[in-house]
Amino acid sequence: AIQMTQSPSSLSASVGDRVTITCRASQDIRNDLGWYQQNPGKAPKLLIYATSRLQSGVPSRFSGSGSGTEFTLTISSLQPEDFAAYYCLQDHNYPLTFGGGTKVG
């Protein structure tokens, strides 16, 4: 199975900060990567699919980049509602695998 290593596991940020989260795949997954946001007690929410494509309704302050084995989620200006956990997910092949998560607090 493809291993996804996400960093950092947690970070401290303030409203207005630029935040960057990284995911590294154990093998080439082309651009088959998504990013998900999860608030406590809630289901995950799709933010970005195929590395850089913004899901409908997601604010443009979220962006994704990368290819192959290195991927990045960037929040350009952190908003109060963005304090949450974030996960990457490779959907290049089965079994799908998530990164370990990043808690933004």
Added chain:
Amino acid sequence: EVQLVESGGGLVQPGGSLRLSCAVSGFTVSGSYMNWVRQAPGKGLEWLSVIYRGGSIYYADSVKGRFAISGDNSKNTLYLQMSSLRAEDTAVYYCARRNYYGSGTYGIDVWGQGTTVTVSS
């Protein structure tokens, strides 16, 4: 309205069995990539299984041989039959749709609210 509603969670003893259901509305199970994902208390997300095209199925190694995914087209419902349950299977279980956006791109765009399974004596 596109919606997923899970049910069937509860307390079960180690070694026991449980069947989770996911009622689908707004689209069809048969025409979709339907998944189960879980989250143990205080832990991250873990993908478990997918069923699509009526019969293509994959599992995570952690549940292979113990869990079985299936769909009932007449009821438009997804199931997860869980057996030989262990304490480490304690988690919130989500059903979710993996959507195809075209050009080989996918995203898990619809999630249920989750159902809690506790494995304990």
